[in-house]
Amino acid sequence: MKILFINNSGGGFADYLDVNDQTTVAQFFKDKMLGEQPEDYLIRVNRQPVPRDYVLQANDRVTITPTKIEGAA
């Protein structure tokens, strides 16, 4: 099934992705954000916070935003 994935790390682009049925948010994060910790990100589905075992649905909008972004001078 297709979902919209917005990754606000780096360039912040949005892509439609195919994911397996019954994929949870936690599994999706683990697949797409290799080596990263969920605690370091705001994870929203359809603009809402969801539990880690939430099962993704077709056309869901998943946004992952880092909570730590280094500014500069």
Next chain:
Amino acid sequence: MNDKELVRVAGTIESALRQLRKSRYMRCAAQLSLFAGTMRNLIGDSRKLAVAMSRDWFAAAEHSCKAVSRQLGEIPFLASNIQSLLDRRHREMPTLSAIAADLWALQQEFDEVDFNGEDNTLCAVTEAISLEDIYLGPFRIALHLDTLHELYQKVPYFVIAVDPHPAATDDAVTHPHVSHDVVCEGDGAAAIRTALETGRLVDFFTMVRSILTTYNPDSPYVSLADWEGVPCYECGYVMDSENSYSCTYCENAVCDECSAVCVTCGEIVCKSCAGTCEICESSLCPQCAKKKCSECESVCCGSCLDDGLCPDCKEERDNHEEETEDNQDATTDQEGSVLGGRLADGGQRAYGSYATLQPHGVGQAPVFPGPVGQ
């Protein structure tokens, strides 16, 4: 914001995003126009080269070649610019309902969200922020919708300290990465730009908040270590550690005005520790200030001491020595040889140096001025 206001604000945002989209196409058009102009110049120079060669005008041909070379140098940059703009021209425009949903989600994400209709500014206020135990207070992130279409020329949002606790050395720095209400986006620049282009307001505000809640010690306007500044021990002026000096003797931090360099050994001293040469008034460290004139005991720097004496005492000694020499010379002459034989009746002896006996001729001696033995 209630639902009605929310929809109205969403409409304003949609309009601003449409302006932004238009500006993207206009930038493409402007760059294409520049590129086309360069191509026209190339064609013109090419024709001139052909004419020059048909008439064997080598100087003119060289001139044309130089012009062509110049034009060719600009083409890669122009082409790259246009390609970059074309790649970014298409950004999915959010629907009115998507924008309204974002506004609704924004109110869930931030405790305080408001819209100022007078200047068309959408604001979200963060919670109070502390970094490394330094309280900075809450910040208002204000997105100016009227300038959103100028996203590529200027920053359309400001970050304003609600309860400012700026750096001690610079009032304009209210956060290590905020100066004059503008945040330096650092690693977040590209993602923030993309979020604004596509109208993802929640993503925009949460990313700016992520910058405010993260300290990058490698690149702040003012580091947190210097946030509260260092007060000068002498005058109390608050300075940052880079502009402070440490007295070599008492180790207190002093500012540039209250520090001095010992003219003899070069050590940095504070005003309290510094001594002064009583002759030239240069600063001296406590160690070098122990040097004194052996006569009058004035504190002197190395340059002013000569044979352990200050200039005045040295001059006095020199004068005294001269007088002593003069007196010695005079005494010696008074006891000099008798000119021409024994003096009768104890007459006065002649003064002056020894007469040269018969220097110029037999029986003759030089005559010196002065009283002569009687």
